[in-house]
Amino acid sequence: MARGEAIGCFGLTEPDFGSDPSGMRTRAEKDADGYVLHGSKMWITNGSVADVAVVWAKLDGNVRGFLVEKGTKGFSARDIPGKFSLRVSVTSELSLDRVKVGPDSLLPGTEGLKSALSCLTQARYGIAWGGVGSALACFDEALRYAKTRVQFGKPIASFQLVQKKLADMATQITLAQLLALRLGRLKEEGKADFLHVSVAKRNNVAMALDVARTCRDILGANGITDEYQVGRHLCNLESVYTYEGTHDIHTLILGQALTGIAAYGD
Numbered sequence: 001m002a003r004g005e006a007i008g009c010f011g012l013t014e015p016d017f018g019s020d021p022s023g024m025r026t027r028a029e030k031d032a033d034g035y036v037l038h039g040s041k042m043w044i045t046n047g048s049v050a051d052v053a054v055v056w057a058k059l060d061g062n063v064r065g066f067l068v069e070k071g072t073k074g075f076s077a078r079d080i081p082g083k084f085s086l087r088v089s090v091t092s093e094l095s096l097d098r099v100k101v102g103p104d105s106l107l108p109g110t111e112g113l114k115s116a117l118s119c120l121t122q123a124r125y126g127i128a129w130g131g132v133g134s135a136l137a138c139f140d141e142a143l144r145y146a147k148t149r150v151q152f153g154k155p156i157a158s159f160q161l162v163q164k165k166l167a168d169m170a171t172q173i174t175l176a177q178l179l180a181l182r183l184g185r186l187k188e189e190g191k192a193d194f195l196h197v198s199v200a201k202r203n204n205v206a207m208a209l210d211v212a213r214t215c216r217d218i219l220g221a222n223g224i225t226d227e228y229q230v231g232r233h234l235c236n237l238e239s240v241y242t243y244e245g246t247h248d249i250h251t252l253i254l255g256q257a258l259t260g261i262a263a264y265g266d
């Protein structure tokens, strides 16, 4: 996988357990030859094209990670049709019908849900930067458009209301860049933890969604066509707002850290 020769996927979410993965129903049982996995996973990026899946399952009540190779008997993936967001990547349902895997399929050192969540902390760090990229792409397009689109005999960029939108967006993007940069520096120093990552994922994706929506507005009717890219970013960012911890769940993670009171789960 590191050499880019194999594709992987990460199977945590289930049909009935999204924000609350601790309730997962997928089970692993030890048998004489290794483990038997049974259950299903939902919304798994690259599920049907992956050579190997990391599947999180409960073994004796503890969440553990298992590697399941494509083609293993009882293991299948079905793509979820009709997405209007992140259409370039497939998103799949994984079905595990008493799948037998060897003893070395168990990821060593995975103990409890925190192992799965520690992977997500890495992915969410990348998303904090990705949000900035999407926002910049939309802003760049809207700025160029505003300078050339003429209404009332002048480019719309000359109107104060449009300039305010541009100034607000440039400020928000810059703040998000600084947040991601600071987080990156903390990470390099080995000091970034999941709370820092929650602040950045939550803020930067919400910022990008707001920016994409404002840019769509600046483009007028053109903003709803695929001739411009804001619509694509807008739809894609809706997924990013939900995956890797929804915006609300990151709010509650931060709320718990600040108050010491968990407003969700136990």
Ligand SMILES: Cc1cc2nc3c(=O)[nH]c(=O)nc-3n(C[C@H](O)[C@H](O)[C@H](O)COP(=O)(O)OP(=O)(O)OC[C@H]3O[C@@H](n4cnc5c(N)ncnc54)[C@H](O)[C@@H]3O)c2cc1C
Pocket (backbone or CB within 6 Å): 009, 010, 011, 012, 013, 017, 018, 019, 020, 042, 043, 044, 045, 046, 085, 086, 091, 239, 242, 243, 244, 245, 246, 247, 248, 249, 252, 263, 264, 265
């Ligand atoms: C394109 C895409 C790709 C994905 N890829 C993967 C992948 O590769 N691997 C993987 O494991 N998963 C993946 N996911 C799944 C993603 O992580 C989940 O969608 C996400 O965790 C939310 O779960 P859910 O969709 O079941 O929503 P739910 O958990 O049902 O949430 C619905 C709404 O309820 C809110 N909510 C839930 N609980 C609370 C609470 N206690 N308080 C307040 N509000 C609450 C949420 O914030 C949200 O607004 C992907 C999703 C998408 C859209």
